[in-house]
Amino acid sequence: MAGGVSRLITAEVVLEAHRTGRSLARDSSTRITDEARDLAARLGVAIGSPAPELPGETPVRGGDTRVQVVIGSDHGGYELKSALKIVLTKAGYTLKDVGCQGAAAVDYPDFAREVASCVARGDAARGVMIDTIGVASAMVCNRVAGCRAAACESMTSALSSRRHNNANILTLGASLHTVEQAAAMLLAWLGEAYEGGRHQRRVDKIMALDSRTRPR
Template structure:
């Protein structure tokens, strides 16, 4: 079974963590789309969150990871794109449950709030956990409906 393509995007605060996760994904054999930012200069997180979310929603990548200082702003931006289900996670349990119960397709991380090892644990749980379906499928279906 081939591994999914994973897209990554970050603002300046998440730049270093994004690069670390990118390199780890590549070492594990994942195809990676790095959507930037490509340096520590200040940029606007909504631009990168939306770009990644659109890439996932369009099917160019099956999963995504967005990183900003807190993970909050970039996840809000990503979730404005229909078809994106971004979940802000702070530990492996939340990363596992966002996949298992919510079929999240984008992992959001706060580079200023969690350490590198926790980010790695979140990524591992996110990538390895399948959607449970069943009673959760009905609820996930409702996430895509207009308010």
Template sequence: MIVVGSDHGGLELKEAVKRLLAERGETFEDCGTDNGNSVDYPDFGIKVARRVSNGEAGKGILLCGTGIGMSIVANKFPRVRAALATDAFMARMAKEHNNANILVLGGRVLEEAVAREMVIAWLDGVYEGGRHQGRLDKIAALERELMK
């Protein structure tokens, strides 16, 4: 299950991402927003990141104007590795090297065609493990330390 969320700045691109997910037969749930009215990005970032963090969803996609705000809020959650990407290479590396479980996109800085390529690269990417796992283990250890 993929959970998807955006603020008003990412709404239009989120709709394009949802169309792509449907075309691919992916199971997904839209966590809002559902109109262009101004909203606070943390409200929607929290909804998505919480579900990924607690294991209700395996993956998430977040969108706001630049992606920066959503990245900040999502990475506050344990077990979340949210990656803000700007092209398909970054999206693929986010999965292959960092096992990113949330992809973050900027609705005001990406064209739809580029965003589609990015989502496909991230979804089709396979975590390589190996030398990368030790790095993720260090991050997980830091999360545990900070949660004490």
């Protein structure tokens, strides 16, 4: 159950949300203390956005065929992916699941490439790929032109990947997080804006290294 939009989220607000089983909504004017972020990650309290428009991206409008989030996994990440799909749907995000569709062994490059290709083509605003650790899928996604995938193990790294690096794909390791931890990280990542400014020239240098052709 989600509460109203909080203008300032402190550790006390997070504790109360945990006690009552609520998630915390936020908008562009909401401030969150570092202590609150860390506590929310530990307790599995989701800090999301009341309107799932992705900062810095064109929001999905009526009649727009673009999905907001494309999600994929290999067999090691299938169970966590299934749980996160429920979380994202309840939060109001439009999803595209590119597989896999069960626990039978598959090869992560096939599904990581599908996630990355959807993002690179503009079919999705953001991508999420889940395997056992998260690193391998990030390696695949970053081979696709136009993708900036971040393998994140903490709330701090997830938020930094958005603020400073304009990451458009998040890769997660199913063996590293509970559902609650992964959900909190993912919702925070989706709701975090890219700061631009001094970071833009660095992102430009990253993208200048990429001479490959975007998928068609």
